[in-house]
Amino acid sequence: MSETGLRATELTVRYGRASALNLTGTELRVPAGRVTLVVGPNGAGKSSLVLALYGSVPSGGQVYLGGRDVSALPTRVRARSGLALVPQGRQLFARMSVRENLMVSAELLRLDPERVEQALDRFPILRTRASRPAGVLSGGEQQMMVVARALMTDPSVLLLDEMATGLAPLIVDDLLRTVRELARSGTAVLLAAPTIGVLGQVADGGVVLMRGRVVAEHDDVAELDAAYQAAMGAIVEG
Numbered sequence: 001m002s003e004t005g006l007r008a009t010e011l012t013v014r015y016g017r018a019s020a021l022n023l024t025g026t027e028l029r030v031p032a033g034r035v036t037l038v039v040g041p042n043g044a045g046k047s048s049l050v051l052a053l054y055g056s057v058p059s060g061g062q063v064y065l066g067g068r069d070v071s072a073l074p075t076r077v078r079a080r081s082g083l084a085l086v087p088q089g090r091q092l093f094a095r096m097s098v099r100e101n102l103m104v105s106a107e108l109l110r111l112d113p114e115r116v117e118q119a120l121d122r123f124p125i126l127r128t129r130a131s132r133p134a135g136v137l138s139g140g141e142q143q144m145m146v147v148a149r150a151l152m153t154d155p156s157v158l159l160l161d162e163m164a165t166g167l168a169p170l171i172v173d174d175l176l177r178t179v180r181e182l183a184r185s186g187t188a189v190l191l192a193a194p195t196i197g198v199l200g201q202v203a204d205g206g207v208v209l210m211r212g213r214v215v216a217e218h219d220d221v222a223e224l225d226a227a228y229q230a231a232m233g234a235i236v237e238g
C-alpha cells in the first residue's frame with residue numbers, strides 16, 4: 001500500500017549556534033485520518049518543528065509527504081503538493097480585506113479563484129466579514145480566516161500551530177469540529193500546542209516535545225497527557 005500522511009526523520013533546526021530541534025534518531029509520523037498532537041512547553045521547539053516540516057526554516061533531516069521526499073523542495077512546492085500550515089501568529093495582511101487576503105494566497109499558489117469563495121463559505125461568519133479589513137476581525141475570526149486560507153488547497157496534511165490559544169470557547173468548538181471533519185475525511189492533522197486541554201477531544205495521540213527532543217509518544221490521549229505531566233513534573237523537581 002502506498003504511504004499517506006507525513007513522516008519526518010532525523011529532523012534538526014538550528015538558529016545560529018543554538019539547537020532548537022534535535023530529532024536525531026527519531027521518526028515523527030502524522031498519519032492520514034488522524035489528529036496528532038505535538039505538546040511541549042514554551043520554547044520546546046514546536047514552532048521550529050512545524051516550520052521545518054513546511055520548509056520555511058532551514059533544517060536537517062528528511063520530510064516525506066505521501067511517501068515522497070520533499071526535504072529539498074521549497075515551501076510553495078510543498079504547499080502545492082498537499083501540505084498546509086496555519087502558523088502561530090496568523091500572518092495576515094491587516095489592511096487588506098478578508099477576501100483580498102484569501103486572493104493573495106490563491107494567486108501565489110495559482111489556485112482557481114473559485115477557491116476563495118469556497119473558503120468564505122467554510123465558516124458562515126467569514127462571508128459576512130469578507131469586505132472588512134482582516135485587522136479589525138476578532139482573534140477568533142482571524143483564526144477562522146487563516147484556517148480557511150490553509151484549506152484552499154484541499155491539503156492532505158494540515159499543520160496547525162497553537163490553533164486554539166487565547167480564543168473564545170465557541171470559536172474553538174467551531175475549529176475543533178473542522179479538525180474532526182478533516183481527519184474523518186482522511187486528512188492528516190498535526191496540532192502543536194503548549195497544553196492538551198480541549199484538543200484532547202479531537203486528538204488520537206501524539207508526542208511530547210521537551211528541549212527540542214521527543215521524550216514520549218502515545219497512541220492514546222490520556223497516556224499522552226500523563227506522560228506530559230510527568231515530563232513537566234520532572235522539570236519542576238529539577
Ligand SMILES: Nc1ncnc2c1ncn2[C@@H]1O[C@H](COP(=O)(O)OP(=O)(O)OP(=O)(O)O)[C@@H](O)[C@H]1O
Pocket residue numbers: 015018019020040041042043044045046047048049088194
Ligand atoms: N528565529 C529565531 N532565532 C533564534 N532563536 C529562535 C528563533 N525562533 C525560535 N528560537 C528559539 O528556538 C527555541 C525553540 O523555539 P520554538 O518557537 O520552536 O518553540 P515553541 O515550542 O514553539 O515555543 P512557543 O510556544 O513559545 O512558540 C527557543 O529556545 C527559541 O528561543
